[in-house]
Amino acid sequence: MSDESKLATGEVLSITRWGDQLFSFTLTRPAGYKFEAGQFARIGLKSDQIPGIYHEDFNPEGQEQIFRAYSIVSSIYDETLEFFSVTVPEGSFTSRLSHLKVGDEVLIDKTPFGFLTLSRYQQPEPQDLWLIATGTGAAPFISMLQGFEVWSHYRRVVFIYGARYQDDLVYFDQLESLAEPFWDQWDGEFIKVASVTREIPAMDDICTNQRITELLGDDDLLDQIGFKPSSTSHVMLCGNPQMIKDVKQVLKDQGLSMNRRGVGNIAVENYW
Ligand SMILES: Cc1cc2nc3c(=O)[nH]c(=O)nc-3n(C[C@H](O)[C@H](O)[C@H](O)COP(=O)(O)OP(=O)(O)OC[C@H]3O[C@@H](n4cnc5c(N)ncnc54)[C@H](O)[C@@H]3O)c2cc1C
Structure with missing residues (x-):
């Protein structure tokens, strides 16, 4: 059972459904809840709100609450x-979370978690930033792109977003408008790449039918981006563990290293 003093409550303010399997929702931000872009919250549902939460398949110990990790999409200023x-x-949690209604309450652990943050990089110095996500793994990067840290430190920012279908690339089209308020003093390059595996994408941005692993080895596509990940890049990977494992290997083969104790290129967050 969770220690109640560590928990706050957020009220559901809005829900946006992006098709059958994807949705976004906003909660009231608990007073004093501070986080760094890229971090995740532990959010929870209470048994009395959610019928069937005592079902023994997913809750054999009869817990009163069930929690999962969720990356924060909002900017630190929201x-x-x-x-x-x-x-x-x-899914034990999401099959219930997907029935949330405006006005419902969600538990929030008062402590934010995670190290998929730009502040973890001490060396190399910030030059190129590669943000690479599949599916909901885009969440921490959308938060980052709405902050000064990215746009004041990096010359070039590449966002690679992978999904099965083009419509699953939620937030992709909004990124410029979300980031634009921070571009006043910035004269760098922002490059978006869509990797859509189950259909041929038709988009104005750079897009490919290849998996992310393949596109990082495709010279034509890298030519369109204009440069490659290198030993001076910061590369963040988030989402599907198989994508992360494969891309990590591709990057290591190209001479990049895992970021440890602040030093190195690659930082990752596996969602399962
Ligand atoms: C640090 C961290 C941050 C996370 N942030 C998010 C987030 O922002 N949004 C989000 O939807 N999930 C996120 N997750 C995953 C989330 O915690 C749950 O696993 C997810 O909500 C499913 O919960 P569940 O109980 O319904 O299913 P679970 O029993 O937890 O998972 C069942 C299976 O569903 C699949 N799965 C789980 N999560 C995902 C996913 N996100 N996309 C596709 N398949 C998945 C996996 O195959 C997994 O084995 C995060 C996980 C971690 C560790």
Whole structure:
């Protein structure tokens, strides 16, 4: 059972459904809840709100609350907390979370967690930033792109977003408008790349039908981007563990290293 003093409550303010399996929702931000862009919250549902939460398949110990990690989509300046979720069929948490209604309450651990943050990089110095995500793994990067840290430190920012279908690339089209308020003094390059595996994408941005692993080895595509990940790049990977494992290997083969104790290129967050 969770220690109640560590928990706050957020009221559901809005829900946006992006098709059958994806949705975003905003919660009131608990007073004093501070986080760094890229971090995640532990959010929870209470048994009395959610019928069936005592079902022994997923809750054999009869816990009164069930929690999951959720990356924060909102910027650090927002008054609300936004999250981007998949609905996992039969998923213990998301099959219930997907039934949230405006006005419902969600538990929030008062401590933010995680190290997929730009402040972890001490060396190399910031030059190129590669943000690489599949599915809901885009969440921490959307938060980062709405902050000064990215746009004051990096000359070039590449966002690579992978999904099965083009419509699943939620937030992709909004990124410029979300980031634009921070571009006043910035004269660098922002490059978006869509990797859509189950259909041929048709987009104005750079897009490919290849998996992210393949596109990082494709010279034509890298030519369109204009440069490659290198030993001076910061590369962040988030989402599907298989994508992360494969891309990590590709990058290591190209001479990049894991970021440890602040030094190195690659930082990752596996969602399962
Ligand atoms: C640090 C961290 C941050 C996370 N942030 C998010 C987030 O911002 N949004 C989000 O939707 N999930 C996020 N997750 C995953 C989330 O914590 C849950 O696993 C997810 O909500 C499913 O919960 P569940 O109980 O329904 O299913 P679970 O029993 O937890 O998972 C069942 C299976 O569903 C699949 N799965 C789980 N999460 C995802 C996903 N996000 N996309 C596709 N398939 C998935 C996996 O195959 C997993 O084995 C994060 C996980 C971690 C560790």
